[in-house]
Amino acid sequence: MGLLEADQAIIYGRIVENLRLPSPVDAYFKTIILPGFSDAHAHPQVVDGGVVGGPWRNSYEWIESRRLAVDEAAIRSDLDLASRLTVAVLKRALLEGTTLIALTGALEANIRAFLMLKVRPRVVFLPTVMSKKGWPSLGQALEAARRVSMFLDDGSARVGVFLHSIKYAGSDAVREALVSAASKGFIVGMHLSEGVPESGRLKVILKGQKVPGRVVAVHCISDDPQGLGLRCAACPATNLILYRRTRKTLKGITSFGSDWPLLIGTVPRHLGIIKGVWRRRLEEILAKATLGGYRDYGMPYSGDLVAFDVSLEKVLEGSALPRLVMVGWNVVVNEGELLDGESYSDVLKEIRNLVFEALEKHPSGERVGDPLAEAEAALHDALLARHQGGIAASLSSLS
């Protein structure tokens, strides 16, 4: 048995000085975080955020007016490409220090990716239900979840369903999923109140019934679904990109999601944004960014940790990469590299190639563009607008 030592640590969301932790590995770091980061909402097959032409008022307006460079349904049905996209997401997640990730999107491709990798984060599979060509119905998704959960519910993974939204999954599917699927122990996730308050509508759909199981609402910008018994995974980076606003208070948020891991990285990369938006106690932010996702999805976290050779302050800026990552006490990232020697820049190159492969194989015909550069520029613009807004607000409060 070895000893992990650190100047500073975050243990279950609490700051601890001079940590000495028995572990299979013997090493010293400046910062250790236990458990590692959780990404409670990620679309692994999104290679184009559809950000050109924004900002929009809400998700429905965005979905109806965005112009994608790729054909999303064609990517979903290209099992080979879709699973290689998910492999890249899982590798990127580990190299950024994300030890748990919840994946929406194509279930078969996501499972295939999970099985292709020897080392991986813990994964929650949430196949997306949508009443649209190319997406499964609730019945099909639940049947797939049932089959998969028989051999995957072992602590390394869990399965549930993801309702795209009240509008696109349909009220009947929402009610059935929330009342019947959740009561049978399936995790249910759903986009909710992404620019339009929807908790009231959900209350009507539920006919006053309380949600019986574990339901994770994603975004909750416009109201608070806590009263209905729902958890809330906030995605500040994509909210700022698409709508130039995000949920006002940290209260009610139980975890964070990245939404588009291929384009803007997973949750630890967004720590600087999260810290800038909510300016609350670091422990509260870190508890939600680490333990939060594990609690939302009822996942074990024993032996999941990330270790950095920079200070906690630097980690919170969102640009530091961990030197060591462990999942279930197994080393998955060592000296900043995956066990096969792949580095962060190798994986970013791989992602770039995959995005361009998707553009080439499945063009929408609507427009051409570089979705990686577009997402990066949109995030930059959103942060700049927010910063200028902040300056404007502080100037007006002085006058």
Ligand SMILES: [Zn+2]
């Ligand atoms: Zn989403």
